[in-house]
Amino acid sequence: MKLLTLNFLTCARKACKTSAASFPLHPREAELEQVELDMNPQFIRNVLPRVEWEAMRSISQELGLPSLPDTAPGPEELADAEGGPTQILKDLHTLLMETTIASGKLLCANCGHEYAIKEGIANFLLPSHLV
Protein backbone atom coordinates (compact mmCIF):
# COMPACT_ATOMS: atom_id res chain seq x y z
CA MET A 1 0.00 0.00 0.00
CA LYS A 2 1.32 3.41 -1.03
CA LEU A 3 1.86 6.05 1.65
CA LEU A 4 -0.27 8.51 -0.33
CA THR A 5 -3.23 6.14 0.13
CA LEU A 6 -3.08 6.77 3.89
CA ASN A 7 -3.94 10.39 3.14
CA PHE A 8 -7.45 9.27 2.20
CA LEU A 9 -8.17 6.74 4.94
CA THR A 10 -9.48 6.72 8.46
CA CYS A 11 -10.86 4.19 10.96
CA ALA A 12 -13.83 2.17 9.69
CA ARG A 13 -15.70 2.50 12.98
CA LYS A 14 -18.55 4.99 12.85
CA ALA A 15 -17.83 6.31 16.33
CA CYS A 16 -14.27 7.21 15.30
CA LYS A 17 -15.17 9.28 12.23
CA THR A 18 -15.87 12.43 14.19
CA SER A 19 -12.71 12.17 16.28
CA ALA A 20 -9.57 13.92 15.05
CA ALA A 21 -7.50 11.10 16.58
CA SER A 22 -8.72 8.61 13.94
CA PHE A 23 -6.64 10.32 11.23
CA PRO A 24 -4.08 9.48 10.15
CA LEU A 25 -3.93 5.78 10.91
CA HIS A 26 -0.53 4.95 12.36
CA PRO A 27 1.67 2.31 10.69
CA ARG A 28 3.01 -0.27 13.13
CA GLU A 29 5.60 -3.01 12.56
CA ALA A 30 5.61 -1.87 8.97
CA GLU A 31 7.74 -3.62 6.43
CA LEU A 32 8.44 -1.09 3.72
CA GLU A 33 9.13 -1.79 0.09
CA GLN A 34 10.33 0.66 -2.54
CA VAL A 35 8.53 0.22 -5.85
CA GLU A 36 9.86 2.13 -8.80
CA LEU A 37 7.26 4.21 -10.63
CA ASP A 38 7.47 6.77 -13.43
CA MET A 39 7.45 10.25 -11.99
CA ASN A 40 4.59 12.50 -13.01
CA PRO A 41 5.66 16.01 -11.88
CA GLN A 42 2.35 17.61 -12.81
CA PHE A 43 0.49 15.06 -10.72
CA ILE A 44 2.68 15.59 -7.66
CA ARG A 45 2.23 19.37 -7.93
CA ASN A 46 -1.53 19.09 -8.29
CA VAL A 47 -2.09 16.48 -5.60
CA LEU A 48 -0.21 18.41 -2.90
CA PRO A 49 -3.13 20.71 -2.07
CA ARG A 50 -5.09 17.55 -1.20
CA VAL A 51 -2.36 16.15 1.01
CA GLU A 52 -2.84 16.61 4.76
CA TRP A 53 0.71 17.74 5.35
CA GLU A 54 0.81 17.34 9.13
CA ALA A 55 -0.49 13.78 8.82
CA MET A 56 2.05 12.79 6.16
CA ARG A 57 4.79 14.39 8.22
CA SER A 58 3.93 12.33 11.28
CA ILE A 59 3.57 9.11 9.25
CA SER A 60 6.96 9.50 7.63
CA GLN A 61 8.48 10.32 11.00
CA GLU A 62 6.90 7.26 12.62
CA LEU A 63 8.32 5.13 9.81
CA GLY A 64 11.77 6.55 10.41
CA LEU A 65 11.91 8.15 6.96
CA PRO A 66 13.70 11.46 6.23
CA SER A 67 11.74 14.25 7.86
CA LEU A 68 9.49 16.49 5.81
CA PRO A 69 9.65 20.28 6.02
CA ASP A 70 7.29 21.95 8.52
CA THR A 71 4.98 23.21 5.81
CA ALA A 72 4.05 21.92 2.37
CA PRO A 73 6.36 23.25 -0.36
CA GLY A 74 4.81 25.86 -2.64
CA PRO A 75 4.74 25.57 -6.46
CA GLU A 76 7.95 27.64 -6.72
CA GLU A 77 9.85 25.00 -4.76
CA LEU A 78 8.69 22.17 -7.02
CA ALA A 79 9.99 23.39 -10.37
CA ASP A 80 13.43 24.79 -11.16
CA ALA A 81 14.14 27.79 -13.39
CA GLU A 82 13.71 25.65 -16.52
CA GLY A 83 10.46 24.17 -15.23
CA GLY A 84 12.08 20.81 -14.45
CA PRO A 85 11.44 18.83 -11.28
CA THR A 86 13.35 19.93 -8.17
CA GLN A 87 14.88 17.58 -5.62
CA ILE A 88 11.97 18.31 -3.26
CA LEU A 89 9.51 17.13 -5.90
CA LYS A 90 11.54 13.98 -6.58
CA ASP A 91 11.67 13.25 -2.85
CA LEU A 92 7.91 13.68 -2.58
CA HIS A 93 7.40 11.27 -5.47
CA THR A 94 9.62 8.73 -3.70
CA LEU A 95 7.78 9.16 -0.41
CA LEU A 96 4.17 9.34 -1.57
CA MET A 97 4.18 7.06 -4.61
CA GLU A 98 7.14 4.68 -4.38
CA THR A 99 7.23 3.90 -0.67
CA THR A 100 4.78 1.10 0.07
CA ILE A 101 3.85 -0.88 3.15
CA ALA A 102 4.17 -4.55 2.23
CA SER A 103 3.01 -5.82 5.61
CA GLY A 104 2.25 -4.52 9.06
CA LYS A 105 -0.62 -2.88 10.87
CA LEU A 106 -2.50 0.40 10.86
CA LEU A 107 -3.51 1.63 14.28
CA CYS A 108 -6.46 3.91 15.03
CA ALA A 109 -5.32 6.18 17.85
CA ASN A 110 -8.92 6.81 18.84
CA CYS A 111 -10.18 3.28 19.47
CA GLY A 112 -6.96 1.30 19.43
CA HIS A 113 -8.13 -1.05 16.68
CA GLU A 114 -5.40 -2.38 14.39
CA TYR A 115 -5.97 -3.15 10.72
CA ALA A 116 -3.66 -5.70 9.14
CA ILE A 117 -1.73 -5.20 5.91
CA LYS A 118 -0.69 -8.41 4.17
CA GLU A 119 0.97 -8.75 0.79
CA GLY A 120 0.46 -5.05 0.27
CA ILE A 121 -3.30 -5.14 0.80
CA ALA A 122 -4.86 -3.50 3.85
CA ASN A 123 -7.86 -5.16 5.44
CA PHE A 124 -10.45 -2.73 6.80
CA LEU A 125 -13.17 -5.25 7.58
CA LEU A 126 -14.21 -5.02 11.20
CA PRO A 127 -14.95 -8.07 13.31
CA SER A 128 -18.73 -8.28 13.75
CA HIS A 129 -18.71 -7.08 17.38
CA LEU A 130 -17.16 -3.76 16.32
CA VAL A 131 -19.46 -2.94 13.37
Add this chain to the structure above:
Amino acid sequence: MAMLPTPLTSHVSYDQVYEPAEDSYLLLDTLSSGTETAFLRAHFSGHPSVPLVLEVGTGSGVVLAFITAHAEHVLGRSDVVTLGTDLNIFACGAASVTVVDAVEATQSMPSSEAREDTIPKPGSGVFLDTLKMDLASSCRPNIVDILIFNPPYVPTEHLPTAHTEESSTQTTFDRDSHLLSFSYAGGTDGMEVTNRLLSQLPSILSPDRGVAYVLLCAQNRPEEVKSRIREWEGGWCAETVGGSGKKAGWEKLSIIRIWKGV
Protein backbone atom coordinates in the same frame (compact mmCIF):
# COMPACT_ATOMS: atom_id res chain seq x y z
CA MET B 1 -17.06 7.73 -30.80
CA ALA B 2 -13.55 6.57 -30.08
CA MET B 3 -13.32 2.90 -29.18
CA LEU B 4 -11.12 2.62 -26.15
CA PRO B 5 -9.46 -0.74 -25.53
CA THR B 6 -11.03 -2.93 -22.83
CA PRO B 7 -8.59 -3.82 -20.04
CA LEU B 8 -7.30 -7.39 -20.15
CA THR B 9 -8.36 -9.67 -17.30
CA SER B 10 -7.08 -13.02 -18.55
CA HIS B 11 -4.87 -13.35 -15.43
CA VAL B 12 -7.93 -13.36 -13.13
CA SER B 13 -9.22 -16.62 -11.64
CA TYR B 14 -12.96 -16.61 -12.23
CA ASP B 15 -13.46 -19.38 -9.67
CA GLN B 16 -12.92 -16.71 -7.05
CA VAL B 17 -13.54 -13.38 -8.72
CA TYR B 18 -16.52 -12.06 -10.72
CA GLU B 19 -15.90 -12.38 -14.44
CA PRO B 20 -16.55 -9.21 -16.46
CA ALA B 21 -20.04 -9.51 -17.92
CA GLU B 22 -22.77 -7.45 -19.58
CA ASP B 23 -23.07 -5.22 -16.49
CA SER B 24 -19.32 -4.50 -16.42
CA TYR B 25 -19.28 -3.63 -20.14
CA LEU B 26 -22.35 -1.42 -19.77
CA LEU B 27 -20.40 0.61 -17.22
CA LEU B 28 -17.45 0.96 -19.63
CA ASP B 29 -19.74 2.01 -22.48
CA THR B 30 -21.62 4.49 -20.31
CA LEU B 31 -18.53 6.10 -18.78
CA SER B 32 -17.00 6.58 -22.24
CA SER B 33 -20.23 7.68 -23.97
CA GLY B 34 -20.36 11.14 -25.51
CA THR B 35 -22.87 12.42 -22.96
CA GLU B 36 -20.98 11.17 -19.91
CA THR B 37 -17.54 12.27 -21.04
CA ALA B 38 -19.02 15.70 -21.80
CA PHE B 39 -20.64 15.83 -18.37
CA LEU B 40 -17.55 14.62 -16.54
CA ARG B 41 -15.14 16.86 -18.43
CA ALA B 42 -17.31 19.91 -17.72
CA HIS B 43 -17.66 18.85 -14.10
CA PHE B 44 -13.99 18.15 -13.42
CA SER B 45 -11.90 20.31 -15.71
CA GLY B 46 -10.66 23.71 -14.66
CA HIS B 47 -10.75 22.76 -10.99
CA PRO B 48 -7.28 22.94 -9.44
CA SER B 49 -7.80 20.05 -7.03
CA VAL B 50 -7.04 16.50 -8.22
CA PRO B 51 -10.23 14.37 -8.42
CA LEU B 52 -10.43 11.13 -6.43
CA VAL B 53 -12.14 8.19 -8.12
CA LEU B 54 -13.31 5.26 -5.98
CA GLU B 55 -14.68 2.03 -7.36
CA VAL B 56 -16.54 0.02 -4.74
CA GLY B 57 -16.55 -3.71 -5.48
CA THR B 58 -13.84 -3.84 -8.14
CA GLY B 59 -14.10 -7.57 -8.84
CA SER B 60 -11.56 -8.19 -11.63
CA GLY B 61 -10.81 -4.47 -11.79
CA VAL B 62 -11.97 -4.08 -15.38
CA VAL B 63 -13.93 -0.89 -14.67
CA LEU B 64 -11.35 0.75 -12.42
CA ALA B 65 -8.63 -0.12 -14.94
CA PHE B 66 -10.67 1.42 -17.75
CA ILE B 67 -11.31 4.74 -16.03
CA THR B 68 -7.73 4.92 -14.73
CA ALA B 69 -6.10 4.08 -18.05
CA HIS B 70 -8.37 6.43 -20.01
CA ALA B 71 -8.69 9.21 -17.45
CA GLU B 72 -7.79 11.90 -19.95
CA HIS B 73 -10.45 10.76 -22.41
CA VAL B 74 -13.18 10.22 -19.82
CA LEU B 75 -12.49 13.05 -17.36
CA GLY B 76 -10.54 15.49 -19.50
CA ARG B 77 -7.51 15.30 -17.22
CA SER B 78 -4.89 12.79 -16.15
CA ASP B 79 -4.06 14.21 -12.72
CA VAL B 80 -6.64 11.92 -11.15
CA VAL B 81 -6.15 9.43 -8.29
CA THR B 82 -8.01 6.14 -8.24
CA LEU B 83 -8.73 3.63 -5.48
CA GLY B 84 -10.72 0.40 -5.32
CA THR B 85 -12.37 -1.63 -2.57
CA ASP B 86 -13.78 -5.16 -2.42
CA LEU B 87 -14.82 -7.58 0.30
CA ASN B 88 -13.12 -10.36 -1.64
CA ILE B 89 -9.37 -10.42 -1.03
CA PHE B 90 -8.76 -12.22 -4.33
CA ALA B 91 -10.60 -9.45 -6.15
CA CYS B 92 -8.37 -6.88 -4.45
CA GLY B 93 -5.24 -8.66 -5.65
CA ALA B 94 -6.54 -9.29 -9.16
CA ALA B 95 -7.88 -5.76 -9.66
CA SER B 96 -4.60 -4.19 -8.76
CA VAL B 97 -2.83 -6.23 -11.47
CA THR B 98 -5.54 -5.39 -14.01
CA VAL B 99 -5.22 -1.65 -13.38
CA VAL B 100 -1.42 -1.57 -13.48
CA ASP B 101 -1.39 -3.62 -16.72
CA ALA B 102 -4.01 -1.42 -18.39
CA VAL B 103 -2.15 1.76 -17.51
CA GLU B 104 1.07 0.29 -18.85
CA ALA B 105 -0.64 -0.80 -22.08
CA THR B 106 -2.11 2.67 -22.58
CA GLN B 107 1.17 4.41 -21.89
CA SER B 108 3.01 2.27 -24.43
CA MET B 109 0.33 2.76 -27.08
CA PRO B 110 1.58 4.78 -30.04
CA SER B 111 -0.49 7.92 -29.91
CA SER B 112 -0.51 10.98 -32.08
CA GLU B 113 -1.32 13.01 -28.99
CA ALA B 114 1.63 11.72 -27.02
CA ARG B 115 4.12 14.49 -26.49
CA GLU B 116 7.73 13.88 -25.61
CA ASP B 117 7.84 16.59 -22.97
CA THR B 118 5.32 15.10 -20.59
CA ILE B 119 6.24 12.09 -18.53
CA PRO B 120 4.43 9.77 -18.55
CA LYS B 121 2.46 10.23 -21.76
CA PRO B 122 -0.86 11.95 -21.25
CA GLY B 123 -3.83 9.68 -20.93
CA SER B 124 -3.77 7.70 -17.74
CA GLY B 125 -4.58 8.66 -14.20
CA VAL B 126 -2.69 7.59 -11.10
CA PHE B 127 -3.79 4.35 -9.47
CA LEU B 128 -3.09 4.08 -5.77
CA ASP B 129 -4.38 0.83 -4.26
CA THR B 130 -7.14 -1.68 -3.79
CA LEU B 131 -8.30 -2.22 -0.24
CA LYS B 132 -10.28 -4.97 1.45
CA MET B 133 -13.16 -2.90 2.76
CA ASP B 134 -16.91 -2.85 3.18
CA LEU B 135 -18.17 -0.23 0.69
CA ALA B 136 -16.22 2.99 1.43
CA SER B 137 -16.22 2.56 5.20
CA SER B 138 -12.60 3.58 5.81
CA CYS B 139 -12.48 6.53 3.44
CA ARG B 140 -12.32 9.92 5.11
CA PRO B 141 -15.74 11.58 4.99
CA ASN B 142 -16.74 13.58 1.89
CA ILE B 143 -13.57 13.12 -0.14
CA VAL B 144 -14.70 10.95 -3.07
CA ASP B 145 -15.34 12.89 -6.27
CA ILE B 146 -16.44 10.00 -8.50
CA LEU B 147 -17.84 6.79 -7.05
CA ILE B 148 -18.62 3.78 -9.23
CA PHE B 149 -20.55 0.74 -8.02
CA ASN B 150 -21.68 -2.33 -9.91
CA PRO B 151 -23.29 -3.93 -6.88
CA PRO B 152 -24.56 -7.40 -6.09
CA TYR B 153 -28.07 -6.71 -7.47
CA VAL B 154 -29.76 -10.12 -7.75
CA PRO B 155 -32.72 -10.58 -5.37
CA THR B 156 -31.85 -13.35 -2.91
CA GLU B 157 -33.31 -14.67 0.31
CA HIS B 158 -30.11 -14.23 2.28
CA LEU B 159 -27.10 -11.97 2.28
CA PRO B 160 -23.72 -13.64 2.72
CA THR B 161 -21.77 -12.34 5.72
CA ALA B 162 -18.29 -10.97 5.27
CA HIS B 163 -15.52 -12.37 7.40
CA THR B 164 -12.52 -10.43 8.60
CA GLU B 165 -10.35 -13.41 7.70
CA GLU B 166 -10.99 -16.24 5.25
CA SER B 167 -11.79 -19.32 7.29
CA SER B 168 -9.13 -21.99 7.18
CA THR B 169 -11.51 -24.83 8.02
CA GLN B 170 -13.60 -24.45 4.84
CA THR B 171 -12.89 -26.35 1.66
CA THR B 172 -11.55 -24.24 -1.19
CA PHE B 173 -14.80 -24.83 -3.07
CA ASP B 174 -16.96 -23.56 -0.18
CA ARG B 175 -14.71 -20.58 0.35
CA ASP B 176 -14.77 -19.65 -3.34
CA SER B 177 -18.54 -20.00 -3.69
CA HIS B 178 -18.98 -17.88 -0.57
CA LEU B 179 -16.68 -15.22 -2.04
CA LEU B 180 -18.46 -15.34 -5.40
CA SER B 181 -21.85 -14.96 -3.71
CA PHE B 182 -20.80 -11.42 -2.74
CA SER B 183 -20.78 -10.53 -6.41
CA TYR B 184 -24.47 -11.24 -7.02
CA ALA B 185 -26.44 -11.75 -3.77
CA GLY B 186 -28.38 -8.55 -3.15
CA GLY B 187 -30.98 -9.66 -0.57
CA THR B 188 -34.51 -8.20 -0.66
CA ASP B 189 -35.27 -6.73 -4.12
CA GLY B 190 -31.54 -7.13 -4.78
CA MET B 191 -31.21 -3.76 -3.05
CA GLU B 192 -29.82 -4.44 0.43
CA VAL B 193 -26.19 -3.66 -0.36
CA THR B 194 -27.06 -0.89 -2.81
CA ASN B 195 -29.40 0.78 -0.32
CA ARG B 196 -26.68 0.74 2.28
CA LEU B 197 -24.31 2.44 -0.14
CA LEU B 198 -26.94 4.97 -1.25
CA SER B 199 -27.70 5.98 2.34
CA GLN B 200 -23.99 6.65 2.89
CA LEU B 201 -23.43 8.59 -0.34
CA PRO B 202 -24.00 12.06 1.17
CA SER B 203 -21.18 11.39 3.64
CA ILE B 204 -18.88 9.72 1.07
CA LEU B 205 -19.07 12.15 -1.86
CA SER B 206 -17.34 15.50 -1.89
CA PRO B 207 -19.95 18.17 -1.17
CA ASP B 208 -19.26 20.44 -4.13
CA ARG B 209 -18.61 18.09 -7.03
CA GLY B 210 -19.26 14.47 -6.01
CA VAL B 211 -20.85 12.17 -8.61
CA ALA B 212 -21.83 8.51 -8.32
CA TYR B 213 -22.58 5.90 -10.99
CA VAL B 214 -24.59 2.95 -9.73
CA LEU B 215 -25.79 0.02 -11.79
CA LEU B 216 -29.30 -1.34 -11.22
CA CYS B 217 -31.33 -4.18 -12.72
CA ALA B 218 -35.05 -4.02 -13.50
CA GLN B 219 -35.99 -5.91 -10.30
CA ASN B 220 -34.29 -3.16 -8.28
CA ARG B 221 -37.03 -0.78 -9.58
CA PRO B 222 -34.75 1.99 -10.81
CA GLU B 223 -37.54 4.56 -11.18
CA GLU B 224 -38.39 4.26 -7.49
CA VAL B 225 -34.74 4.38 -6.52
CA LYS B 226 -34.30 7.64 -8.45
CA SER B 227 -37.41 9.25 -6.92
CA ARG B 228 -36.16 8.41 -3.45
CA ILE B 229 -32.79 10.00 -4.15
CA ARG B 230 -34.44 13.16 -5.46
CA GLU B 231 -36.12 13.53 -2.06
CA TRP B 232 -32.84 13.58 -0.16
CA GLU B 233 -32.09 16.80 1.64
CA GLY B 234 -29.73 19.14 -0.19
CA GLY B 235 -31.02 18.95 -3.77
CA TRP B 236 -29.81 15.66 -5.23
CA CYS B 237 -30.30 14.64 -8.86
CA ALA B 238 -30.60 11.12 -10.25
CA GLU B 239 -30.81 10.29 -13.95
CA THR B 240 -30.58 7.15 -16.05
CA VAL B 241 -27.51 7.58 -18.23
CA GLY B 242 -27.04 4.09 -19.65
CA GLY B 243 -29.04 0.92 -20.27
CA SER B 244 -29.05 -2.39 -22.03
CA GLY B 245 -31.21 -5.39 -22.83
CA LYS B 246 -34.51 -3.67 -23.62
CA LYS B 247 -37.43 -6.01 -22.93
CA ALA B 248 -40.97 -4.77 -23.57
CA GLY B 249 -39.82 -1.21 -23.07
CA TRP B 250 -37.93 -2.01 -19.87
CA GLU B 251 -34.18 -1.92 -19.61
CA LYS B 252 -32.82 -5.08 -18.06
CA LEU B 253 -29.82 -3.18 -16.71
CA SER B 254 -29.47 0.53 -16.19
CA ILE B 255 -26.94 2.93 -14.82
CA ILE B 256 -27.97 5.94 -12.81
CA ARG B 257 -25.89 9.00 -12.22
CA ILE B 258 -26.35 10.65 -8.82
CA TRP B 259 -25.06 14.12 -8.08
CA LYS B 260 -25.93 17.32 -6.30
CA GLY B 261 -27.59 19.93 -8.50
CA VAL B 262 -26.52 23.53 -8.34
